Amino acid sequence: MKTIQELEEIRKSTLERINIRKEREGTRVVVGMATCGISAGARPVLKALVEEVNKRALQGVIVSQTGCIGICEYEPIVEVYRPGEEKVTYIKMTPDKVVRVVTEHIVNGNVVTEYAIGSIDK
Amino acid sequence: MDIFRSHVLVCGGTGCTSSGSQKVQEAFKKHLKEKGIENEVKVVQTGCHGLCELGPVIIVYPEGVFYSRVQEEDVEEIVSEHLLKGRIVKRLVYEESIDKDVIKSLDNVDFYKKQLRIALRNCGVIDPENIDEYIAMDGYKAIAKALTEMTPQQVIDEIKKSGLRGRGGAGFPTGVKWGFAAPNKSDKKYVVCNADEGDPGAFMDRSVLEGDPHAVLEAMAIAGYAIGSDQGFIYVRAEYPIAIKRLEIAIRQAREYGLLGDNILGTGFSFDIDLKMGAGAFVCGEETALLNSIEGQRGEPRPRPPFPANEGLWGKPTILNNVETLANICQIIRNGADWFAGIGTERSHGTKVFALGGKINNTGLVEVPMGTPLRDIIYEIGGGCPNGKAFKAVQTGGPSGGCIPAEHIDVPIEYDTLVQIGSMMGSGGMIVLDEDNCMVDIAKFFLQFTCDESCGKCAPCRIGTKRMLEMLEKITQGKGEEGDIERLEKLALNIKDSALCALGQTAPNPVLSTIRYFRDEYEAHIRDKKCPAGVCTALLEYVIDEDKCKGCGICARNCPADCISGKAKTPYVIDGDKCIKCGTCMEKCPFDAISKK
Numbered sequence: 001m002k003t004i005q006e007l008e009e010i011r012k013s014t015l016e017r018i019n020i021r022k023e024r025e026g027t028r029v030v031v032g033m034a035t036c037g038i039s040a041g042a043r044p045v046l047k048a049l050v051e052e053v054n055k056r057a058l059q060g061v062i063v064s065q066t067g068c069i070g071i072c073e074y075e076p077i078v079e080v081y082r083p084g085e086e087k088v089t090y091i092k093m094t095p096d097k098v099v100r101v102v103t104e105h106i107v108n109g110n111v112v113t114e115y116a117i118g119s120i121d122k
Numbered sequence: 123m124d125i126f127r128s129h130v131l132v133c134g135g136t137g138c139t140s141s142g143s144q145k146v147q148e149a150f151k152k153h154l155k156e157k158g159i160e161n162e163v164k165v166v167q168t169g170c171h172g173l174c175e176l177g178p179v180i181i182v183y184p185e186g187v188f189y190s191r192v193q194e195e196d197v198e199e200i201v202s203e204h205l206l207k208g209r210i211v212k213r214l215v216y217e218e219s220i221d222k223d224v225i226k227s228l229d230n231v232d233f234y235k236k237q238l239r240i241a242l243r244n245c246g247v248i249d250p251e252n253i254d255e256y257i258a259m260d261g262y263k264a265i266a267k268a269l270t271e272m273t274p275q276q277v278i279d280e281i282k283k284s285g286l287r288g289r290g291g292a293g294f295p296t297g298v299k300w301g302f303a304a305p306n307k308s309d310k311k312y313v314v315c316n317a318d319e320g321d322p323g324a325f326m327d328r329s330v331l332e333g334d335p336h337a338v339l340e341a342m343a344i345a346g347y348a349i350g351s352d353q354g355f356i357y358v359r360a361e362y363p364i365a366i367k368r369l370e371i372a373i374r375q376a377r378e379y380g381l382l383g384d385n386i387l388g389t390g391f392s393f394d395i396d397l398k399m400g401a402g403a404f405v406c407g408e409e410t411a412l413l414n415s416i417e418g419q420r421g422e423p424r425p426r427p428p429f430p431a432n433e434g435l436w437g438k439p440t441i442l443n444n445v446e447t448l449a450n451i452c453q454i455i456r457n458g459a460d461w462f463a464g465i466g467t468e469r470s471h472g473t474k475v476f477a478l479g480g481k482i483n484n485t486g487l488v489e490v491p492m493g494t495p496l497r498d499i500i501y502e503i504g505g506g507c508p509n510g511k512a513f514k515a516v517q518t519g520g521p522s523g524g525c526i527p528a529e530h531i532d533v534p535i536e537y538d539t540l541v542q543i544g545s546m547m548g549s550g551g552m553i554v555l556d557e558d559n560c561m562v563d564i565a566k567f568f569l570q571f572t573c574d575e576s577c578g579k580c581a582p583c584r585i586g587t588k589r590m591l592e593m594l595e596k597i598t599q600g601k602g603e604e605g606d607i608e609r610l611e612k613l614a615l616n617i618k619d620s621a622l623c624a625l626g627q628t629a630p631n632p633v634l635s636t637i638r639y640f641r642d643e644y645e646a647h648i649r650d651k652k653c654p655a656g657v658c659t660a661l662l663e664y665v666i667d668e669d670k671c672k673g674c675g676i677c678a679r680n681c682p683a684d685c686i687s688g689k690a691k692t693p694y695v696i697d698g699d700k701c702i703k704c705g706t707c708m709e710k711c712p713f714d715a716i717s718k719k
Contacts, residue, residue: 001380004266004387007257014258020129021183021247033208047162050127062184063127065208 016057026060027106029053032077034068040075041094048095049078052102061106074117080105089117126164128205131181133246135170135332136325136364137486138177142193146178149197154205163205169333171246173233174486176216181246187225190216232505236498238465239489240473241289241326241449245333250368253375256336262381264452265343269389272455277348278304281451283459285471289326290316290407290444291522291548292624293470293537296451299441302431303349306439311351313342313393314416314435314442317358317365318400318407321520322571324551326475327445329487331358331365334449335372339382339395341443341451346393349441354393357412359400369397404521404575408623409442411577422579423623444549446475466492470536480517480553481507493534496526500554511556515639519548521568522628524635525561544635546628560657561640562647565632566594572629583626586617590633599660602648607637652719659703662718666707668693670715677707677716 002010031037031046046065053061069077074091078098081087088111090101097115104110132138132147147165154160171179176190180200187210189200196214203209212220218231228234239245248255256262268277282297303311315338319327331338342354358366373395376382384392398416400406406415410424413435434440450472454462463471470492476499479485483505490499500506500513507513515525524545526533533539540547555564573587593610596602614630621627637644646652653661666677666686671693678686678694683702688694696707696716708716 001385001388004270007262007266007379007387010254010257011260011263014254017126018129018248018255018258020126021131021181031208033206035207038207046127050125050162054125064184067207067209 016054019059020062026062026083028081029061029063029106030066030079030081031063032067032069032075032079033065036068036072037075037077040072042076044095045076045078045093045098049098049102052099053106056102056107058102058106071117082106082109090115091117126162128163129183130163130165130205131168131183131246132165133169133171133177133179134167134250134364135174135177135245135329136362137170137174138179139364141177141191143178145194146180146192146197149194150201153198153201157201157206159201159205166249167251168248169245169250170242170329170487172237172239172242172329172487172489173216173484175484176486179246181228185210185225186227188216188219188228188231189214233484233486233488233503236494236503237489238473238491240453240465241330241446241475242333242487242489243453244337245329248334250333250335251371253336253372253379256334260456261336261452262340264455265340265347265381266387268344268347268455269387269391274304274348274350277344277455280459281348281454284454284462285459285469286447286450286454286462287470287537288444289446289450289474289549291519291546293547296443296447299431299443300345300348302429303439303441306432308439310353310436310438311346311349312435312438312440313345313349313351313354314412314440315342315354315356315445315448316407316409316412316442317356317362317445318412319359319362319445319549320404320407320575321522321549321551323477323479323553324520324549325477326487326550328362328365329475330445330449331362332368335365335368336376337452338369338445338448339372339376341448342395343382343386343393344451344455345441345443345448347391349439351439351441352392352394354395355398355416355435356395357398357400357406357416360402361400366397366399373397403577404571405577405623405625408625411623412442413440420577422577423625425622446550467534467536469538474535474547474550476550476552478504478552478554481511481513481556481559482554483508490535492536495532495534497531499535499552500531504554507554507556511558514555514557514559515561517553517555517564517568517632518551519546519628519631520551520553521572522546522624522631523548523551524631525555525564525639527639529639544638546631558655558657560598560653560655561636561643562594562598562653563655563657565636566591566598568632569594569629572625576625576629580620580622580626582617582620583622583629586613586621587626587629589613590617590630594633597644597647598653598658600647600651600658602644602651604648606648607641607644611637656718662703663698664696664701664703664705664707664716664718666694666696667715667717670713672713672715674712676710676712680706680710682706 076093078090180189286296287293405411406421411421415421430440475489515527578584673691685697685700
């Protein structure tokens with residue numbers, strides 16, 4: 001028999017799992033998953049990203065995929081759109097790099113410039 | 123815990139199931155496995171989203187893409203293009219929800235813009251066979267609140283304050299009904315849910331039961347607490363096998379969690395629910411006939427008083443509520459009576475679910491605040507009549523209701539305004555009729571139904587409906603006589619006054635309302651022996667157009683009544699007296715020279 005406390009726990013943990021079904025505002029993280037992206041290794045990046053977001057139980061973060069962004073040379077590419085901020089395009093991502101992006105950029109708001117596309121010119 | 127980056131919601135309501143959503147679900151599981159992403163993408167079966175016209179319906183999150191008319195063959199493409207590579211399959215997307223390449227939020231699509239889903243809140247969002255998902259959406263919070271923070275009287279007062287009225291058709295204030303049962307002293311009291319939903323074309327309750335069964339269970343427990351009952355029954359029609367299955371699963375899960383049974387949530391309150399299946403009788407949707415059926419007797423109504431709240435099931439105080447009424451209870455307890463009272467109009471609070479059917483583009487289920495004008499429902503949400511046909515009337519309330527003609531298209535939909543114009547809200551069935559429907563034929567159709575379903579206990583219904591039907595049959599066969607309309611009206615009013623239950627009392631409504639607004643059609647049938655809409659076959663004449671007829675003789679050779687005559691290369695003629703109106707000649711004519719008028 002469940003107590004009210006136990007119901008509350010079920011509510012919280014299940015809500016995290018089905019929260020994805022609500023259309024909501026928040027940070028959008030888009031991973032390029034076209035043929036170029038996948039061959040460059042985007043799937044492990046996507047997996048790592050999703051695991052990290054779930055591990056931290058981040059609210060308001062939507063992870064989705066997209067097709068070919070055009071700069072295939074720099075795949076795997078991850079774009080981060082935070083509300084009110086300019087889009088940041090991260091290039092040549094790996095599972096380890098994306099974890100750092102989650103911690104520093106998505107959670108704390110600091111763009112990881114060395115991974116971003118602007119950095120290749122420097 | 124499994125981490126899923128995407129959820130694919132497949133509608134598992136009866137509508138989409140009949141168009142193949144089970145196969146689509148299996149196909150998703152198969153292809154996801156083949157592509158190796160079955161641990162990343164979760165396939166969830168949900169209840170009805172409402173846009174039944176476009177079923178099977180699939181919604182993919184997190185993007186919120188609404189795929190419509192998805193068949194088994196389409197699934198591989200959706201999996202490899204969208205789920206694997208992120209490329210949305212545009213040809214399958216519901217066209218209203220995509221603008222060039224941007225996915226519009228469903229809330230902005232015409233069909234959903236004016237809707238407010240309260241009773242249908244969880245339908246299409248959660249997996250109805252998973253109690254945890256119901257709990258995630260604040261499920262079982264209301265019963266916890268009622269048991270720990272409110273007294274039974276406070277619960278009744280809250281429901282009274284909300285102004286919730288019965289959604290089954292009669293519109294009786296729910297809180298008042300509960301208030302009648304509560305003070306009665308009895309060793310046993312009962313809470314009954316009327317899930318018989320017999321109106322042809324109505325499927326509001328079905329969608330709630332299939333898509334959110336726990337909402338009904340929790341509401342019944344709250345009702346039990348309010349009136350002092352420990353036993354509930356859900357009387358569900360046997361023609362709803364999916365609903366029955368979902369209810370059985372939900373009851374079992376609720377019992378496993380101790381949310382039904384003894385000592386719920388440790389508060390000492392006990393309540394359990396059992397299912398009772400109907401057996402195909404429309405009259406068993408009438409509350410006292412329903413009670414007799416649960417008791418094992420033939421479904422026949424009882425005279426009132428005494429009312430069920432005082433003497434109901436096995437003579438004990440009983441409250442009966444419709445499924446949709448119950449679907450509102452938990453939210454009223456959680457959000458407060460004022461929240462509910464703030465929606466809708468002064469005398470009709472909240473929303474109403476309608477099942478749109480007939481000659482309408484967007485067939486399906488819609489939920490709108492009370493007071494929404496009929497025009498919005500028909501045109502903005504429903505998309506108007508197909509094939510450019512003119513809207514003629516809408517039949518509301520099924521066989522107990524009346525029709526609302528085009529002249530009243532701006533009427534706000536609520537309990538009292540509809541009664542004023544000769545119709546009623548009923549349970550929510552809305553059958554749309556266009557210029558090709560004959561109103562006399564429609565009245566006859568509904569009367570055939572009620573006459574068939576009459577239990578026979580009282581003479582006014584048993585004999586009266588039969589006599590009315592005979593008159594209508596005469597009229598549609600061209601044998602109507604002067605004075606028939608007046609006779610129909612008189613008989614109708616007599617039956618309304620004297621029938622024992624609502625089946626008989628409302629059976630004459632379709633006739634009375636069609637006479638009120640379409641008297642000219644009745645007169646055309648009776649005096650001119652013509653059916654203006656071209657429906658009543660007995661009144662149609664098949665005529666060969668002389669100018670178009672080439673005298674080939676094909677019609678005459680195919681006529682089963684041998685009533686077409688003529689000579690080669692001259693126009694043929696149909697003998698109207700012998701013609702049996704089968705239409706074969708019209709079908710066979712290669713020159714389109716035969717028409718019916």
